[in-house]
Amino acid sequence: MRKLVGTVLGVVGWTGWVICGFGGLGICLRILFDVGGVWGAAVGFLLGPLTFAVTPWYALLALGTWTPLLLCYAGGLASTALIGIGAAVRY
Numbered sequence: 001m002r003k004l005v006g007t008v009l010g011v012v013g014w015t016g017w018v019i020c021g022f023g024g025l026g027i028c029l030r031i032l033f034d035v036g037g038v039w040g041a042a043v044g045f046l047l048g049p050l051t052f053a054v055t056p057w058y059a060l061l062a063l064g065t066w067t068p069l070l071l072c073y074a075g076g077l078a079s080t081a082l083i084g085i086g087a088a089v090r091y
Helices: 002-046 048-063 067-090
Strands: none
Touching (some): 002 067
16 A cells, blocks of 8 residues: 555656646747747757756746746655655655
């Protein structure tokens, strides 16, 4: 039973991690497209990790929206916690 619960938690965590990752990157690229046009989005796509780390903070400070920050950081942290808890329960 422990192995099943740990596996389910791990799968939910990895699924959330992928959804938050791609969803957060999509939102960040959209913000960069709105601010810098096609070139801003293209450079943001090429610098994916930097885009994922910096753009949510820009959205909070300049645009006043929490959504990218919550999706990128809180979603990633919660998903990582589920993966860790699932691994601890499983073994």
